[in-house]
Amino acid sequence: MAVNLTPQYHEAEEEYRRAQTAEERLAALQKMWREVPKHKASEKLQAEIKQKISQAKKECDRERQTNKKSGVSYKIPKQGAGQIMLLGAPNVGKSQLLCRLTKAKPAVAPYPFTTHEPHVGMMDWEDVHIQLVDTPPITADFLEPYLASLVRATDAALLMVDLADDDGPFAAEAIIDKLASVKTILTGSPPREPSDPSVRYTRTILGANKIDAEGAEDRLTVLREMFAERFPIQAFSAEHGQGMEDLRTALYRSLNVIRVYAKAPGKPPDMTAPFTLPAGSTVADFAARVHKDLAEHLKSARIWGTGVYDGQSVGRDHVLHDRDVVELHGGH
Ligand SMILES: Nc1nc2c(ncn2[C@@H]2O[C@H](COP(=O)(O)OP(=O)(O)OP(=O)(O)O)[C@@H](O)[C@H]2O)c(=O)[nH]1
Ligand SMILES: [Mg+2]
Numbered sequence: 001m002a003v004n005l006t007p008q009y010h011e012a013e014e015e016y017r018r019a020q021t022a023e024e025r026l027a028a029l030q031k032m033w034r035e036v037p038k039h040k041a042s043e044k045l046q047a048e049i050k051q052k053i054s055q056a057k058k059e060c061d062r063e064r065q066t067n068k069k070s071g072v073s074y075k076i077p078k079q080g081a082g083q084i085m086l087l088g089a090p091n092v093g094k095s096q097l098l099c100r101l102t103k104a105k106p107a108v109a110p111y112p113f114t115t116h117e118p119h120v121g122m123m124d125w126e127d128v129h130i131q132l133v134d135t136p137p138i139t140a141d142f143l144e145p146y147l148a149s150l151v152r153a154t155d156a157a158l159l160m161v162d163l164a165d166d167d168g169p170f171a172a173e174a175i176i177d178k179l180a181s182v183k184t185i186l187t188g189s190p191p192r193e194p195s196d197p198s199v200r201y202t203r204t205i206l207g208a209n210k211i212d213a214e215g216a217e218d219r220l221t222v223l224r225e226m227f228a229e230r231f232p233i234q235a236f237s238a239e240h241g242q243g244m245e246d247l248r249t250a251l252y253r254s255l256n257v258i259r260v261y262a263k264a265p266g267k268p269p270d271m272t273a274p275f276t277l278p279a280g281s282t283v284a285d286f287a288a289r290v291h292k293d294l295a296e297h298l299k300s301a302r303i304w305g306t307g308v309y310d311g312q313s314v315g316r317d318h319v320l321h322d323r324d325v326v327e328l329h330g331g332h
Contacts, residue, residue, distance in 0.1 A: 080129035088160035164213035
C-alpha cells in the first residue's frame with residue numbers, strides 16, 4: 001500500500017531540511033507528525049518521525065545550553081540573490097577572501113583560529129548581490145555546534161584549501177568527513193531527489209587559495225587528483241587578487257538561479273533590479289514573486305529572451321531563462 005502524503009507534509013519536510021536550528025527542526029517534525037496519514041502503510045514513517053522528534057528535543061536542550069554559554073547568534077537572514085558560506089581549516093584565508101570580495105572588514109591574521117563568529121558581506125556580481133559568510137574554522141576535532149546548522153541552511157558553500165600548506169587537501173577532506181558525520185554532505189552536484197530527508201546536500205565549490213605561494217602549482221595538481229571528480233575547483237589568491245573574476249562568476253553559478261526582469265505593459269523593462277529565482281522557475285513562479293495576487297489572477301504573459309521571439313505570449317507553465325524580460329497581464 002502506498003503512503004499518500006499531502007502537499008502540507010512535503011512542505012513540512014522541506015522546512016525540516018532547511019531548518020537552521022534544532023528548535024526549527026523540532027517545529028518542522030511536529031508539523032510532519034500532524035500531517036502524516038496515521039494508517040498501517042505509514043507505520044514505518046510514523047516511527048521514524050517519532051524517533052527524530054525525541055532526538056530533536058534533546059538537541060534543543062543542548063542548543064539552548066551552548067547558546068547561553070557562547071551567546072553567539074547563529075541565524076543569518078539571507079539577503080540578495082543567495083547566501084554562500086566560506087568554509088575551511090584554520091588560516092586558509094577565509095577572512096581575507098571576504099575582505100577582497102566585499103566591503104566587510106573581518107580580522108585577518110597569520111595564525112589559526114582568528115575568526116570566532118560568522119561575518120557577513122555582500123558581493124556584487126553583474127547586476128546582482130550575493131551574500132558571503134566568513135565562518136570560524138573547522139577541523140577534525142573542532143566544529144562550532146551552530147556552524148553545521150548554518151551549512152545545512154545555506155544556498156551554497158566555498159570550501160577553501162590552503163595551497164601554501166602540504167596538508168591543505170587533507171584538512172579539506174577532514175572537514176568533509178566532519179560535516180558528513182552530522183548528515184551534512186558537501187558535494188559538487190547535489191542529487192535532485194535525496195533519498196533520506198534528514199541528510200542535507202550543500203552545493204560546494206572547492207576554493208584553492210594562495211596560488212601565489214611557493215609550490216602552490218604542485219599542490220594544486222595534487223588537489224585536482226584528489227577532488228576534481230567530486231567538486232568544481234577554482235584556484236585564486238585572496239591576498240593578491242589572481243583568479244577573482246572567475247571565482248566570482250563560479251560563485252554566482254553555484255547558486256543555480258536565474259535573473260528575470262519585470263516589464264509593465266506599455267513601458268520599457270526595469271533592467272536595474274532583476275528578480276532572482278531558482279533555475280527551472282516558471283512564469284507562475286515569477287508572478288508569485290512579483291505579487292501574490294498576480295499569481296492567482298494571471299491571464300497571460302509576454303516574454304523577450306531565450307527560446308522565444310520578442311514579445312511572444314506564453315502560458316503560466318513556461319520555464320524561464322536567465323535574463324528573460326517578462327510582462328505579466330493580470331485581471332479578475
Ligand atoms: N600568500 C598568501 N597568503 C594569504 C592569502 N590569503 C590569505 N593569506 C594569509 O593567510 C593568513 C590567514 O588568513 P585569514 O584570512 O585570517 O585566514 P582564515 O581562514 O580566516 O583563518 P581563521 O579565522 O583562523 O580560520 C593571513 O596571514 C593572510 O595574510 C593568499 O592568497 N596568499
Ligand atoms: Mg578568519
